[in-house]
Every structure is written in structure tokens, then in C-alpha cells.
Amino acid sequence: MAVxxxxxxxxxxxxxxxxxxxxxxxxESALNLSDNTTLNVSASAHGLCPKFPDNTTTFFRxxxxxxxxxxxxxxxxxxxxxxxxxxAVNTGYILNHATTMIVATLPSTAALxxxxxxxxxxxxxxxxxxxxxxxxxxxxLTTTTGTGGYLQAETAYDCIxxxxxxxxxxxxxxxxxxxxxxx
Numbered sequence: 001m002a003v004x005x006x007x008x009x010x011x012x013x014x015x016x017x018x019x020x021x022x023x024x025x026x027x028e029s030a031l032n033l034s035d036n037t038t039l040n041v042s043a044s045a046h047g048l049c050p051k052f053p054d055n056t057t058t059f060f061r062x063x064x065x066x067x068x069x070x071x072x073x074x075x076x077x078x079x080x081x082x083x084x085x086x087x088a089v090n091t092g093y094i095l096n097h098a099t100t101m102i103v104a105t106l107p108s109t110a111a112l113x114x115x116x117x118x119x120x121x122x123x124x125x126x127x128x129x130x131x132x133x134x135x136x137x138x139x140x141l142t143t144t145t146g147t148g149g150y151l152q153a154e155t156a157y158d159c160i161x162x163x164x165x166x167x168x169x170x171x172x173x174x175x176x177x178x179x180x181x182x183x
Contacts, residue, residue, distance in 0.1 A: 040064060075117060080104070087128075089114035089164070097124035101152075105129045106136075106171065110164040116171075117161045120178070125153040128160070136162060138173040141182040154179040 041047035041064050049060065058066040077092040085093060085104040089111070095102040101124050106116070108131045120126050128151040130136065136143045136151055143149030151160065151173070158178030165172045173180070 075115070079121075081122075087116050089116065092117035092119065094119045094121050095126040096121035098122050100124045102126045103129050106131060106134055108168065110168055110171075112164055112167055114164040115161060115174075118159060120153045120156055120158045123156050125156055125158070127152040128162075133169050134171070135169065136171045136173065136182075137165070138176070138180065138182050143182055148183075150183050152181040152183065154181055 039048045040050050043063070050064065050066070052060075053066050061067050075090055075092045077094065079094040079096055080102055081096050083097060083100050083102055085095070085102060087093065087104050087107050089107055089109075093104060093116070095104060095118060099122075102122070104118060104126060106128065118126060118128060128136070130143065130145075130147060130149050132146050135145045135149060138151065143151065155178050158180060159176065160173050160180060161175040162171045163174050164170065
């Protein structure tokens, strides 16, 4: 450490940080690591990440906060081996019955942007049934409105992804694989 004097009076101590005894290395125990938030990262300054929330359900956002991921991109999945399934929004279903067609029914309540995915697996195939007043649009076609309308797989591994485009009643196929019957 160098000391600078002016007219015999100490005015500054100079650190060059080139050796350990001049502050070149700091151990963690030498730092004050309390819950200080004045150095947190922001859009205008580099900084430290805020203390993490100690869970696996949130992520660090670009605005410097932790939040749950949006639901639009996250689906829970279940494999169905019975013959019927009441669908829930933002859920994927692997419909797998060896001999009998599985009838999956749209939920009666859905918000704009909610999605459902159907993946065929069993030789029994699948049918996506509607409730009263509901319809599904697919490649320029529209199912019969209400309980008489449906989509149906024509081969075992046909798949669709549908999105609610009119709250509670209107759905649109946004992705498909295979041959889908529109009734």
C-alpha cells in the first residue's frame, strides 16, 4: 500500500491490488454478504441477482424478478387407456386403447388461447367430442355445432393441437398430423 503525502499531511492511501497483502484476493468471509439489495441487477446497471426463491416453479425474468412461467407453453400430460376422457385446458392427452375408440370431450369452459393436445397411440384411435354450442374449425372446415360435431382420427397415431379462439365455444386446430375426419 502506498501512502501519498502533500506538505507533510497524509491525503490518500493508494492500493494497486497487485499482491495479496494489498487487497488482490478477498475471501468470502471478508465480505459482508447480508441481504443488501442496492446492488441488484437492473435494466440500467450490472449487478447481483436477487436472492433466489428456493423453488423449481419460477424463473429469473429480464426485469430482475422471479415469476412462474406462462401457462401457454406448459402442458401437463396424461396417458388415457380407458374409453372416455373429459379434457381440461392446457393439457395433453396420449390416447391409448388397443381395440376401442377413446372419446375425449372438450371442456365446457375455456378462455381465449387455452390449448389441448391429443396424441393417438393405440389401434383403437380417438374421437374429440363437443358440448352444446361448441364447434371446431379445421383447414377451412367447421364441425357441426353442438354435440353432433366432432373430430376423429383415421389412423392410430393421428395427432392434433387445438386452441380456444372464442371463449367456451370456439376451437381451431393449429397443428395436426395424419388424417382427421371432420363431422
